Amino acid sequence: MKINSSDALASIRQEALKALSVREQSNETVSEEAAGLEKGTPRMQILCCGGTGCKASESARIVENFRASLQEKGIADKVDVVVPGCFGFCEKGPIVKIIPDNTFYTSVRPADVEEIVTSHIIGGRKVERLLYKDPGTGEHISDSKHMNFYRKQMRIALRNCGFINPEDIREYIARDGYKALADSLQRDSLEVLADIKASGLRGRGGAGFPTGIKWEIARKFDAPDKYVVCNADEGDPGAFMDRSIMEGDPNSVIEAMMICGYCINANHGLIYIRAEYPLAVERLKIAIAQAREYGLLGEHILGTDFNFDIEIRYGAGAFVCGEETALIHSMEGKRGEPTLKPPFPAESGYFGHPTNVNNVETLANVPVILTKGPAWFSSIGTEKSKGTKVFALAGKINNVGLIEVPMGTTLREIIYDIGGGVKNGKKFKAVQTGGPSGGCLTEKHLDIPIDYESLAAAGSMMGSGGMIVMDEDDCMVSVAKFFLEFTVDESCGKCTPCRIGNRRMLEILTRITDGRGKPEDIEKLETLAKVIKDTALCGLGQTSPNPVLSTLANFREEYIEHVKDHVCRAHKCKALLTYSIDPVLCKGCSACARGCPAEAIVGEVRKPFVINPEKCIRCGMCLSRCKFGAIKVI
Amino acid sequence: MAELKISCEAIRQVEETCEKFHNDPGELISILHEVQGRLGYLPEPVQRVIADKLGIPAQKVYGVVTFYSFFTMTPKGRIPISVCLGTACYVRGADKLLEEFKRVLGIEVGETTPDGKFSLDCLRCVGACGLAPVATIGEKVYGRLNPSDIRKIVDEIPD
Numbered sequence: 001m002k003i004n005s006s007d008a009l010a011s012i013r014q015e016a017l018k019a020l021s022v023r024e025q026s027n028e029t030v031s032e033e034a035a036g037l038e039k040g041t042p043r044m045q046i047l048c049c050g051g052t053g054c055k056a057s058e059s060a061r062i063v064e065n066f067r068a069s070l071q072e073k074g075i076a077d078k079v080d081v082v083v084p085g086c087f088g089f090c091e092k093g094p095i096v097k098i099i100p101d102n103t104f105y106t107s108v109r110p111a112d113v114e115e116i117v118t119s120h121i122i123g124g125r126k127v128e129r130l131l132y133k134d135p136g137t138g139e140h141i142s143d144s145k146h147m148n149f150y151r152k153q154m155r156i157a158l159r160n161c162g163f164i165n166p167e168d169i170r171e172y173i174a175r176d177g178y179k180a181l182a183d184s185l186q187r188d189s190l191e192v193l194a195d196i197k198a199s200g201l202r203g204r205g206g207a208g209f210p211t212g213i214k215w216e217i218a219r220k221f222d223a224p225d226k227y228v229v230c231n232a233d234e235g236d237p238g239a240f241m242d243r244s245i246m247e248g249d250p251n252s253v254i255e256a257m258m259i260c261g262y263c264i265n266a267n268h269g270l271i272y273i274r275a276e277y278p279l280a281v282e283r284l285k286i287a288i289a290q291a292r293e294y295g296l297l298g299e300h301i302l303g304t305d306f307n308f309d310i311e312i313r314y315g316a317g318a319f320v321c322g323e324e325t326a327l328i329h330s331m332e333g334k335r336g337e338p339t340l341k342p343p344f345p346a347e348s349g350y351f352g353h354p355t356n357v358n359n360v361e362t363l364a365n366v367p368v369i370l371t372k373g374p375a376w377f378s379s380i381g382t383e384k385s386k387g388t389k390v391f392a393l394a395g396k397i398n399n400v401g402l403i404e405v406p407m408g409t410t411l412r413e414i415i416y417d418i419g420g421g422v423k424n425g426k427k428f429k430a431v432q433t434g435g436p437s438g439g440c441l442t443e444k445h446l447d448i449p450i451d452y453e454s455l456a457a458a459g460s461m462m463g464s465g466g467m468i469v470m471d472e473d474d475c476m477v478s479v480a481k482f483f484l485e486f487t488v489d490e491s492c493g494k495c496t497p498c499r500i501g502n503r504r505m506l507e508i509l510t511r512i513t514d515g516r517g518k519p520e521d522i523e524k525l526e527t528l529a530k531v532i533k534d535t536a537l538c539g540l541g542q543t544s545p546n547p548v549l550s551t552l553a554n555f556r557e558e559y560i561e562h563v564k565d566h567v568c569r570a571h572k573c574k575a576l577l578t579y580s581i582d583p584v585l586c587k588g589c590s591a592c593a594r595g596c597p598a599e600a601i602v603g604e605v606r607k608p609f610v611i612n613p614e615k616c617i618r619c620g621m622c623l624s625r626c627k628f629g630a631i632k633v634i
Numbered sequence: 635m636a637e638l639k640i641s642c643e644a645i646r647q648v649e650e651t652c653e654k655f656h657n658d659p660g661e662l663i664s665i666l667h668e669v670q671g672r673l674g675y676l677p678e679p680v681q682r683v684i685a686d687k688l689g690i691p692a693q694k695v696y697g698v699v700t701f702y703s704f705f706t707m708t709p710k711g712r713i714p715i716s717v718c719l720g721t722a723c724y725v726r727g728a729d730k731l732l733e734e735f736k737r738v739l740g741i742e743v744g745e746t747t748p749d750g751k752f753s754l755d756c757l758r759c760v761g762a763c764g765l766a767p768v769a770t771i772g773e774k775v776y777g778r779l780n781p782s783d784i785r786k787i788v789d790e791i792p793d
Contacts, residue, residue, distance in 0.1 A: 053762045056775035090764030237720035240761035275667060275704055276757070314667055316702030319758075333662035335701040351660070394722035394763035401764060432721065468721045482724055486758070492701070 002295030004303045006182035009173065016174035023047075023163065026100040032142065035101040036124020037078060044079045044121055045099035049162065051086030051247055052240070052279055054094035058110055062094055065113035070121075079121055085248015085283075087162035088402040089149055092132060095162075097144075104144040105130040135398065135420060149399050152417055154380070156388045157204075157241075157364040158404045161248030166283050169290040172251040178296055180370035181255050184262055185304045193219065193263040196366065199374035200386030205231060205322065205359030206437065206463045207539070208385070208452040211366075218264040218346040218356035226266035227355040228257045229345075230363060231327055232273040232280070235319035236435035237486065239466035241390040242360035244402050246273070246280035249364065250287035254297070254310060256363035259370065261308045264356055269310035272327055276317065284312060319436070319490035322464075323538045324357040326492065337494045338538035359464070361390055381407035385451030395432075395468035396423045405450075412446040415469060426471035430554070434463025436483045436490075437543030439550025440476060459550040461543065475572035476555040477562055481509040483547035491540065498541030501532040505548060515575040517563035526552060571633055574618040578634050581622075583608035585630035592622035592631065640679050647672060648680055652687035659688045662698055666705055675709045711746045711753030713791060715739075716770045720759030723767040727781075731767050732756065734781035738788050751793055 035041035092106035131140040164171035197212025321336040330336035349355025385407040398420030439460035529545030586608040593601040603609030655661035685692040746753040765777025
């Protein structure tokens with residue numbers, strides 16, 4: 001069925017809204033009382049997270065079990081099972097949400113399904129043991145709105161994730177989907193572009209270039225074939241926001257690409273996506289097929305003269321392809337090596353055609369900006385950074401998950417209020433933002449309001465939004481080395497500073513963590529880092545020294561300890577550790593000696609044992625086996 | 635490279651894949667994805683077939699195959715194991731996990747066990763950071779792993 005006018009779209013929206021209204025209303029109301037079929041609730045819905053994280057914890061089996069159980073009890077016609085995208089609270093996954101009472105069950109196992117159905121769905125009694133328990137008060141919280149994890153969040157790019165079924169375009173349409181496109185097609189494209197500019201939206205992929213200006217430049221180059229490219233090559237380790245958007249709300253990306261196409265006079269869309277994201281690929285394919293079926297992609301869209309279609313291109317695992325010129329080369333079937341700009345892709349991109357590249361999260365903001373107006377969007381955030389930002393909060397933190405907060409939120413609010421603080425009551429040491437291109441920030445940075453400028457000023461960067469929390473057990477020299485290993489692996493090899501310079505830096509860092517550091521190494525690192533920053537060809541090389549520079553700036557004493565005193569205070573660098581047995585505490589049980597893979601521990605039973613430092617491989621096995629705390633590590 | 639025998643049938647399939655993409659060099663990466671999906675890897679003779687079909691030098695194909703980490707020129711095990719070395723997994727002890735996998739399987743990263751059952755690789759972020767540290771074994775994602783679990787998990791996986 002083709003939708004050939006905005007009126008037709010509106011009537012489909014009305015129709016689709018009927019199915020979605022229970023969910024919409026329950027989102028607004030607060031009800032602590034459980035609904036249930038026996039209490040007279042006419043219709044119920046079970047939302048079961050279908051994101052990659054929850055799928056890894058058997059959420060697919062949970063869905064199967066729900067369907068089978070409802071069938072068996074003959075209530076399948078009264079209860080819908082919906083599989084939306086990521087709810088964000090990955091720490092507590094798999095998540096199951098019951099509508100209309102908005103009950104949010106956490107860490108659900110396939111075996112829990114029967115109880116949820118009999119007790120809650122039929123009987124109207126919540127299953128207390130599966131409710132979220134507030135770590136502060138110890139109280140059960142059944143509605144996610146009242147959880148600290150969600151309270152400070154504001155979901156714009158993630159507005160539909162965890163809410164609609166991403167495999168049904170009608171649910172997207174019911175949430176004002178494709179309305180921004182329909183309205184735009186009735187307006188002059190320059191006006192639409194002016195709205196995007198006025199909103200202050202900036203690129204969410206890392207650099208933060210103003211989206212409206214990027215579109216304006218792309219519009220200037222006239223050519224019969226122009227391309228809109230969605231950069232979905234999310235290669236930053238520890239960042240999964242783009243994937244979640246594509247899994248949970250693929251239509252928002254498609255709609256935004258079309259609006260961009262209309263603004264810059266392009267008719268071709270390409271989505272460049274990592275092959276490692278099978279679920280996101282699948283959901284995008286379904287969304288594209290449905291959009292074509294509804295006539296939203298193709299020719300004479302919504303009865304106008306605007307034509308647009310989208311194809312998917314696969315990446316093959318190369319971090320550098322997040323850089324737009326490298327990405328374009330990869331789409332052309334070549335090695336993903338970046339080239340010097342200018343010419344910018346806007347002038348000469350995919351096979352020489354003018355090309356505009358935007359990141360997934362940037363695009364996901366576009367339709368809402370147009371439906372709610374640029375003034376609404378620019379009222380959120382800080383002076384120079386408008387709107388919200390999605391972060392993948394992970395590492396040593398209690399609430400790992402995907403969060404979206406207004407720009408200007410402080411790191412402290414994110415880590416302590418939303419993230420619930422550092423795991424296992426350990427002491428906070430650093431937070432790494434911006435992935436391999438970013439830096440490590442410390443306690444003293446916790447109260448700066450986050451935006452593009454403030455993070456850069458603090459020596460890190462916004463990046464795509466990875467945010468990894470580290471505690472006292474993390475060695476900052478090792479962390480810098482970890483990121484550099486990544487960069488060395490991913491350097492495309494085209495320019496010398498990045499190819500050779502980073503390798504030299506890695507060698508120095510390896511030397512330091514192996515206890516062979518020389519006094520001049522720290523200074524050498526600093527000089528080398530600055531040279532690479534100034535001379536590398538593309539963004540990858542220019543930002544690759546950031547993890548080293550920021551740890552040097554904030555944790556210089558740790559470097560000095562490694563080099564001068566041969567001490568790793570986090571006990572991470574094996575070569576710098578000495579294991580010994582306290583003769584007073586040792587009971588002579590021989591557990592350590594029996595567990596030692598290097599046969600480095602000797603002694604007589606019931607007498608203190610000793611470790612031979614020559615043989616010891618510092619694996620820590622003795623430490624984990626000793627029940628008396630007799631193993632000492634210095 | 636050692637002499638490799640590729641069946642005529644396999645070569646025919648590779649040629650068909652190229653034709654499906656109109657022998658377009660711009661589609662090289664899509665072609666490589668499809669061929670590797672079918673054969674499991676991209677040995678040199680296969681790369682030569684593709685180069686011939688697309689009318690480009692074999693070094694171009696080789697250059698692309700070796701550039702991207704997703705493509706491999708050695709056959710993987712029947713059950714590929716990948717340990718996530720994303721940042722979230724790293725700070726939660728993925729390095730120790732990897733060491734234990736190497737020890738238990740007796741192979742290094744990028745290698746396959748002599749019986750062809752397991753191969754070991756690293757990857758950067760599965761996106762299941764809530765379950766860190768994570769490894770994928772076959773199609774399945776294993777989360778919240780402890781080095782002491784590895785032996786049991788590996789032993790219990792049927793061939």
